[in-house]
Amino acid sequence: MNEIASFIIAKYNYWIYIVLMMIGLYAMIVKNNLVKKIIGMNIFQTAIILFYVSIGTKRGATIPIIYHGHGDGSHAVHATDYINPLPHVLMLTAIVVSVATLGVALAIALKVYRRYNTLEEDEIFTQIRRK
Amino acid sequence: MKKLGLIIVLICGSLMLYGTIDFPDWADPSSPASTHLSPYFIETAMHDTAVPNIVTAVLADYRGYDTMFETTVIFAAGLACFFLLRRFQRRAPDVNLFRHMPTGITLRIKKGGKVPVDSSEFERIDSIWVPYDLIIKTTCRLLIPFILLFALYVIAHGHHSPGGGFQGGVILGAGIILYAISHNLRAAKARIKERFDAYMCSAGVFIYVGTGVLCLLMGANFLDYSALAPLLGTDPIMARSHGILIVEIGVGIAVMAVMICLYYNLSSAGRQDEGL
Amino acid sequence: MIWQLDIIILSFVVICGIAAITVRDLLGAAILFGAYSFMMCLLWAEMGAVDVAFTEASVGAGVSTVLFVAAVFRTSRRSKD
Numbered sequence: 001m002n003e004i005a006s007f008i009i010a011k012y013n014y015w016i017y018i019v020l021m022m023i024g025l026y027a028m029i030v031k032n033n034l035v036k037k038i039i040g041m042n043i044f045q046t047a048i049i050l051f052y053v054s055i056g057t058k059r060g061a062t063i064p065i066i067y068h069g070h071g072d073g074s075h076a077v078h079a080t081d082y083i084n085p086l087p088h089v090l091m092l093t094a095i096v097v098s099v100a101t102l103g104v105a106l107a108i109a110l111k112v113y114r115r116y117n118t119l120e121e122d123e124i125f126t127q128i129r130r131k
Numbered sequence: 132m133k134k135l136g137l138i139i140v141l142i143c144g145s146l147m148l149y150g151t152i153d154f155p156d157w158a159d160p161s162s163p164a165s166t167h168l169s170p171y172f173i174e175t176a177m178h179d180t181a182v183p184n185i186v187t188a189v190l191a192d193y194r195g196y197d198t199m200f201e202t203t204v205i206f207a208a209g210l211a212c213f214f215l216l217r218r219f220q221r222r223a224p225d226v227n228l229f230r231h232m233p234t235g236i237t238l239r240i241k242k243g244g245k246v247p248v249d250s251s252e253f254e255r256i257d258s259i260w261v262p263y264d265l266i267i268k269t270t271c272r273l274l275i276p277f278i279l280l281f282a283l284y285v286i287a288h289g290h291h292s293p294g295g296g297f298q299g300g301v302i303l304g305a306g307i308i309l310y311a312i313s314h315n316l317r318a319a320k321a322r323i324k325e326r327f328d329a330y331m332c333s334a335g336v337f338i339y340v341g342t343g344v345l346c347l348l349m350g351a352n353f354l355d356y357s358a359l360a361p362l363l364g365t366d367p368i369m370a371r372s373h374g375i376l377i378v379e380i381g382v383g384i385a386v387m388a389v390m391i392c393l394y395y396n397l398s399s400a401g402r403q404d405e406g407l
Numbered sequence: 408m409i410w411q412l413d414i415i416i417l418s419f420v421v422i423c424g425i426a427a428i429t430v431r432d433l434l435g436a437a438i439l440f441g442a443y444s445f446m447m448c449l450l451w452a453e454m455g456a457v458d459v460a461f462t463e464a465s466v467g468a469g470v471s472t473v474l475f476v477a478a479v480f481r482t483s484r485r486s487k488d
Contacts, residue, residue: 100208
């Protein structure tokens with residue numbers, strides 16, 4: 001019983017990240033509206049970023065800014081006291097790139113709307129087939 | 132389609148859930164990710180670069196190439212949005228709307244009618260009628276300088292606290308976007324013109340790449356800021372710290388300009404005459 | 408890392424994510440996506456990733472919501488599903 005409880009506590013975060021990722025994937029596959037698909041894409045992206053950031057967490061550690069005062073540049077820094085900064089660096093740039101891809105995706109959606117006057121996928125398909 | 136999508140999602144999800152069994156425990160200090168490379172960064176970042184915020188040090192110094200190309204990706208996204216949406220042929224609107232400021236009356240002037248001069252007495256408003264919102268305008272006018280000042284603080288203080296070029300640049304852009312929403316797009320374009328915005332876009336990337344090339348000319352590797360020490364008049368370690376600041380300023384300028392470019396083009400569907 | 412806070416914020420994130428893709432009004436979906444981003448930002452701040460949380464607060468909850476609202480304003484607000 002105790003083993004199962006510790007197993008759940010160790011892993012439940014990952015399960016919720018996967019649930020989020022699947023919500024995004026479901027929206028990208030099933031939803032008919034282009035803006036909904038873009039929202040799904042963003043949810044998928046943030047779920048992956050969340051997974052990466054959670055890899056870096058450490059129990060009993062603090063944020064990755066080194067404690068320092070004036071004049072004591074040489075006191076020892078232990079790696080176990082600070083959260084792993086590497087996933088943060090990778091994901092920080094990924095977030096800003098995600099807003100750039102969002103801008104391009106919305107621009108394409110606007111362009112589609114300008115041409116077909118609708119955002120629904122099935123209506124766009126019927127208009128293409130009629131031509 | 133709905134059923135097929137649900138089946139795909141369920142299969143994918145269950146496979147991934149099965150995969151989590153082999154993961155290290157959440158927040159485990161001895162997980163593989165926290166034991167190989169990151170202890171080096173944590174223990175030597177302060178000694179190498181004199182930057183207490185390890186994220187900033189790794190972002191702009193150890194992984195400088197990565198950040199340089201991320202900035203280029205953002206620049207490319209701004210360009211892509213411009214080329215996809217921007218339309219230059221001017222369409223004369225059927226009806227021009229003007230507001231007489233002292234009385235609040237809206238004038239509706241048909242094509243060919245006499246248009247009043249845009250002055251303190253008459254104000255041109257968008258074709259979708261907007262109410263006169265003195266409170267919003269005044270509050271935003273008071274707030275925006277502080278937002279921009281905070282953005283500069285975030286860029287400059289990124290060495291010692293959370294922050295840096297990306298965040299500061301986005302906040303700078305958000306200040307201008309707030310101005311464009313609270314007034315109108317024409318007022319914002321009078322402050323930051325489209326051409327100026329495009330120049331800032333490229334200037335940000337140029338500052339980043341130029342710093343790297345300058346290091347190359349000083350006889351070190353690309354983006355090795357310690358070579359800038361004679362130019363900056365400091366020792367090599369402080370030169371790396373200052374080099375990070377220069378690069379962050381470049382990133383901030385590029386990100387700000389791209390955010391403004393995206394907003395201008397998306398909110399007006401490329402015509403850039405009437406915004407949100 | 409306070410696990411009670413962690414569970415509360417994670418459940419809010421999931422609720423906001425499901426609501427953002429099910430609501431039929433696209434403007435509502437955009438605002439719910441902003442709420443989702445803000446909850447995500449809280450989660451990262453709680454995990455100790457302060458830089459990432461700061462970026463998400465300015466980018467996800469700020470600018471991308473504005474971009475969504477701008478795009479919905481220039482297209483149509485209705486959605487069939």
